[in-house]
Amino acid sequence: MARALVIRPAADWDYDSAVDYLAERSVDLAVRFQEAVAAAYSRLSSLPEIGARRAFLQPSLAGLRVWPVPEFPSYLI
Secondary structure, X not given: OOOOOOOOHHHHHHHHHHHXXXXXXXXXXXXHHHHHHHHHHHHXXXXXXXXXXXXXXXXXXXXXXXXXXXXXXXXXX
16 A cells, blocks of 8 residues: 655755756656656655665664665665
8 A cells, every 4th residue: 555655845846956957958858857756756655665774964864765766866765
């Protein structure tokens, strides 16, 4: 069963910035990125434990996992 996915404001801003950046180079690339992120969000909501745990200095981020967006591996969610 899929869980509700919470996209925090900072993550939403980062996503919008990435779309804008890519759209300046290629609208098709920006659309592919949007579709890849939407698919990744869908997968993450159904499999919330995927991704690698990362160590962060902030205790509030303990246990946070990251996962690269397919086809855009430098963009982590």
